[in-house]
Amino acid sequence: MGNVVFSVNGPVVTVQNASDFKMLEMVYVGERRLIGEVIGITREKTTIQVYESTTGLAPGAPVLGTGAPLSATLGPGILSNIYDGIERPLPELMQMSGAMIDVGANLPSLDEEKQWQVTLCVREGETLEEGQIYAVCPETPLIEHRCMVPPGLRGKVVSAAGNGLYRVKDTVVLLEDEAGKRHELTLCQKWPIRTPRPIGKRLPITMPLITGQRVIDTLFPIAKGGTAAIPGGFGTGKTMTQHQLAKWCDADIIVYVGCGERGNEMTQVLEEFSELVDPKSGQPLTARTVLIANTSNMPVAAREASIYTGITLAEYYRDMGYHVAIMADSTSRWAEALREISGRLEEMPAEEGFPAYLPSRISQFYERAGMIRTLGGKDASISIIGAVSPQGADFSEPVTQNTKRFVRCFWALDKSLAYTRHYPAINWNDSYSEYADDLADWYAGHAGRSFLARRQELMGLLHEENKLMEIVKLIGSDVLPDDQKLIIETAKLVRTGFLQQNAYHPADTFVPLPKQLRMMEVILHLYHGARDAITGRGVQKHAVALSEILETGIFSRLTKMKYEIPNDRLELFDEYDAEVDQVLQAL
Missing domain, CATH: 2.40.50.100 (RNA polymerase II/Efflux pump adaptor protein, barrel-sandwich hybrid domain)
Structure with missing residues (x-):
């Protein structure tokens, strides 16, 4: 008699006294041939996690081994497609079984008849x-x-x-x-999803992943081949931020993994991506995108596999010589799948019930990013951007803290910013990027030698404002001298006129680096001129009160420049510089 099911506990199935299975081998469980994977072997029993619903499965059902690990099929036809967590094509599954996937519905990942x-x-x-x-x-x-x-x-x-x-x-x-x-x-060809594809050589990180989002490109850049985390509570805009990055970043190929997210969010992704036009080519954006959807009502074990499926597809296109960006939304749901399966396996829980191996699993995922030289001699990269959904926006919980250990870019989303409609809601005080020094030479050569100096001065104003606001909360703003009030007003202009960005405005949804530099220069030109006027070092030859400068409306005027100047008409910024000089000289 062959191997049969001994017990069923949710997605975890055991087989007694089996000696012909290997660790991580793919198996078929039951009469309907449910896809499973061997995750534990002892002399007495073999433990299998099943990637489909086990409803109706009973002891005595047959279990067949395949002799091979769970693998992704790699070939033409992946792009423009949408898969579930184990690379089954969802459009074909819908035609076969309707809106809800039938168990045991095993279809080939690629269209085998298309020529x-x-x-x-x-x-x-x-x-x-x-x-x-x-x-x-x-x-x-x-x-x-x-x-x-x-x-x-x-x-x-x-x-x-x-x-x-x-x-x-x-x-x-x-x-x-x-x-x-x-x-x-x-x-x-086929490739095991849990095994990283081999590379020729790892290369140093030298160029940024341009996203067109000012708060990212200017303050907290991510490199091609880099890793970033987007942590944030419910409603802070994690998914929206990842949508913007997927639409506008200068990667050749986008792999979007919806891991445990709500079905309506994934529907929105599909509808938006199908309507979007790639700004570089004029073709539909789906022509360079693959979507992996494992929504919250799909089997939990497949959610755990979806991350590995996504990164394997990304590595395959990287090996062709492309720059790939993978969006994982959200790694917290993936960690929750690990926790649920770990609980059913009766493993000893660690912090907040997560398994003790959570940090190593997170690191294994993010370590598959990098700028590399392929076996074929081409330079290519994978950039990983993972959303984290800490419960109650508590960044001290295990998934956020362990993710923070393994990424070099941290874009902390703030619910107070999101509630005031400030998007992207990235908090400039809690976020950081360790790539700025690595990318300094690239910025100097491609964005202008003054770019990083302007960036540093802008960040200095924001940090100084943060300190001053602590004083203001205690004793009010009236006690501050005008030069410190000027810092607060300039930082407010930076926040509303530079960091806040409208994803639905044609001139503001994507901003190239030259425009970002000119916007910084105009803001700092006003700051320097106003500071000289307040201290009596300006053309006025006498000190001017800050209230007089504010009454001219020049600060609120500059908040509108992001909408009024197209990306290809940067010479119009000279008019703003002239207007600043004219206003200050009139005082």
């Missing part, structure tokens, strides 16, 4: 190394799909098909390795 226009890059007799490209095809109007020799395989081309139409499982190259064994290379 692709393939161009071969190798000839008979050539020697191929691992990671080398042997065929290409246009996957979308924006992205060329590059079929690579799987890692660990090298050999001589025995035969190569001609250019033409092929399906993903058609053999296009026959390779013979050093041992004389022949390998058929098709347009697709």
Whole structure:
């Protein structure tokens, strides 16, 4: 008699006295062949987590091993698609079973009947190394799909098909390795989702991931190949911030993982992405996006796998030579899935019931980011941006604290900013980026040598305002001298006129670095001029009261420049500089 189910506890299934399973092997459970994975083996029992609903599963049901780990199918057709946590295509599942997924509905991840226009890059007799490209095809109007020799395989081309139409499982190259064994290379390959794909070499981080969001690009930049966390309580705009980054960042490919989020949020993502036009190419944004949706009502074990599925797809496109950004929304729901499964396994809980291995799992995920040289010799990167949803906006809880240990960019969302409609609601006092020094040379060469100096002065004003506001709370603002009141007024202008950004305004939703620099320069030009006027060092030759400067309305006037100047008309900022000089001279 074969292996059968002994007990069922939610998504956790045990098999007694089984000796033919391996750790992390993919298995089929029950008559409906539910997909599962071996997560524990002892002499007495084998423990399996099932990635589908186990409702109706009973002891005695058969369990079949596959001899292989849970793997993602990688090939043309991934982009523009939407998958669940174990890479099943949701549009096809909906056609087959309606809005709710039937258990045991195992469909191929890629359309095996669709034909692709393939161009071969190798000839008979050539020697191929691992990671080398042997065929290409246009996957979308924006992205060329590059079929690579799987890692660990090298050999001589025995035969190569001609250019033409092929399906993903058609053999296009026959390779013979050093041992004389022949390998058929098709347009697709499989890779275990929990195993990082090998790379040629890790490279130093030298360039930023440009997002067009001023508070990020100027104050708290993230590098290509970097990691960032977006922690925030309910309603602070985590998902909205990630949507903006997915739309506008200068990565070649976006992998968006909706991990345990509400179904209506994922619906909004799908609807928005399908309507958006890529600003660089004019093509639909979905042409360079893949979505992985594992909503809160889907099986909890698949939520745990969705993060690994997403990062494996990202690594595959990175290995082709693309810069990839992966949005994980939210890693807290992923950690909760770990906690639930850990509880069913009766493991010893650590802080707040999370398993003791939570930090190592978080680090394993974020460590798969980086700027690298691929096996094929191309420079590419994966940038990971993970949202964290601490209960009650408590940043001292385990997921936020452990994430903070492994990321170098921390964008802390503030509910008080969100409630005042200040978006992105990133608190400039609680956030930080450790990439600024690494990117200094790039900013100096591409954004102007004054960029970082202006940034430093802007941050100095914000920090100084934070100190002054403590005094104001105690004894009021009347006791402050005009030069300190000026700092508060300038910081208010920075907050409302620079850091606050309107995602729905065509001139403000995305702002290039040259415009960000000119906005900083105009604000600081006003600050320096007003400071000189207050201290009597200006053209007036006598001290001017701050109240007189405020009455001119120049501060409120400058808050509107972000809307009034298009991204391609930066010369109009000269008019603002002239207006500042004119107002101050008139005093």
